[in-house]
Amino acid sequence: MKKFALAMLLLFSCSAAQADLKLYVFDCGHLAFADISNFGLSNDETEVRELFVPCYLIEHEQGRLLWDAGLPLDSVGPREQGATSWYENSILDQLQTIGLTPADIRFASFSHFHYDHVGAANAFKDSTILIQETELVAAFEHPEENPAFRPPLYNELENSQRIVLDGDHDVFGDGSVMIVSAPGHTPGHQVLSLQLENFGPLILSGDLYHFEATRRLRRTPDFNTDAQQTLESMDKVEALIRETGATFWIEHNLELANSLNLAPAYYD
Numbered sequence: 001m002k003k004f005a006l007a008m009l010l011l012f013s014c015s016a017a018q019a020d021l022k023l024y025v026f027d028c029g030h031l032a033f034a035d036i037s038n039f040g041l042s043n044d045e046t047e048v049r050e051l052f053v054p055c056y057l058i059e060h061e062q063g064r065l066l067w068d069a070g071l072p073l074d075s076v077g078p079r080e081q082g083a084t085s086w087y088e089n090s091i092l093d094q095l096q097t098i099g100l101t102p103a104d105i106r107f108a109s110f111s112h113f114h115y116d117h118v119g120a121a122n123a124f125k126d127s128t129i130l131i132q133e134t135e136l137v138a139a140f141e142h143p144e145e146n147p148a149f150r151p152p153l154y155n156e157l158e159n160s161q162r163i164v165l166d167g168d169h170d171v172f173g174d175g176s177v178m179i180v181s182a183p184g185h186t187p188g189h190q191v192l193s194l195q196l197e198n199f200g201p202l203i204l205s206g207d208l209y210h211f212e213a214t215r216r217l218r219r220t221p222d223f224n225t226d227a228q229q230t231l232e233s234m235d236k237v238e239a240l241i242r243e244t245g246a247t248f249w250i251e252h253n254l255e256l257a258n259s260l261n262l263a264p265a266y267y268d
């Protein structure tokens with residue numbers, strides 16, 4: 001009897017720590033490049049010329065978190081011949097397929113505020129926004145300094161409820177969903193660390209890397225705001241991966257994306 005109680009206690013504490021998370025992955029567009037040399041690679045160092053653009057939804061018993069919001073909603077439509085970007089089904093329509101609208105999303109957070117990560121941000125203005133103070137300043141006070149910031153995509157978040165971060169942040173207070181500060185690509189770039197019960201620990205890269213080759217070769221894109229800071233963030237995240245044994249998903253990796261089970265399937 002005692003043994004049984006102990007086993008139940010262990011089982012309970014184990015599942016409580018992991019919080020029964022669910023992770024949904026959505027196709028929020030594609031980007032194609034003839035020349036990738038501004039990503040810190042020469043064109044012969046990788047054959048990859050197409051990037052996947054994801055959105056993610058994390059379900060926790062205390063609420064849902066949207067992580068990254070894809071390409072701009074006004075680019076949704078059929079893929080055209082020769083297009084360099086395409087986005088066939090909007091994140092809003094895809095959420096509907098699992099019975100959700102933005103009103104069901106408690107928190108929204110973005111790895112950073114480049115246009116391919118906040119494309120639907122305004123639709124989540126009633127969520128609580130989790131943002132690094134440095135990104136808040138960069139995106140709202142001097143967006144003109146970074147050509148990949150497009151304020152019309154996110155300016156409706158200006159009056160949203162928000163939690164302004166200065167470093168790492170435990171979203172639900174139980175360690176199951178951690179925002180990890182990893183600046184350099186932009187001033188307040190961040191990655192997301194998840195503790196999934198069956199899948200195990202998982203880290204979503206943001207744009208710490210765009211290609212497997214930039215990870216392998218430790219390269220930084222020309223358009224990063226701070227190359228040295230990016231290398232320090234790579235060291236931090238790589239150490240976290242080693243310490244936790246986490247699976248690491250480079251968000252833009254199309255080959256990886258093609259191997260994943262997209263929503264309505266989920267990881268738990």
Ligand SMILES: [Zn+2]
Nearest residue numbers: 114116117207
């Ligand atoms: Zn990106």
